[in-house]
């Protein structure tokens with residue numbers, strides 16, 4: 307068993323790590339640097355607190371596809387997906403264990419930014435083309 311910090315993904319001496327109970331989301335034993343404990347706890351706790359909103363937000367986002375103007379529907383859908391991913395930068399257990407929480411957040415926030423840029427690109431190509 308590796309002595310790896312779940313937040314920064316660094317392998318460290320066991321004495322520098324403290325156990326974190328996130329059994330409400332992932333089974334198993336996880337360890338973090340004490341300096342990374344509060345950020346990690348907040349990250350997982352936010353998921354616990356707000357996960358009910360996730361399907362509602364997703365559904366809301368899909369409603370944009372029903373707009374009469376399909377083009378603006380696509381743009382709004384991308385924008386809302388971008389916001390949802392920004393708010394919920396949670397991968398699977400596999401993503402978090404392989405990359406660590408810190409990198410997982412970076413990956414998902416980058417995806418969110420790309421979606422936002424894509425939506426701006428679509429907006430531009432749909433409405434401002436010569």
Ligand SMILES: [Zn+2]
Nearest residue numbers: 311314339342
């Ligand atoms: Zn750490």
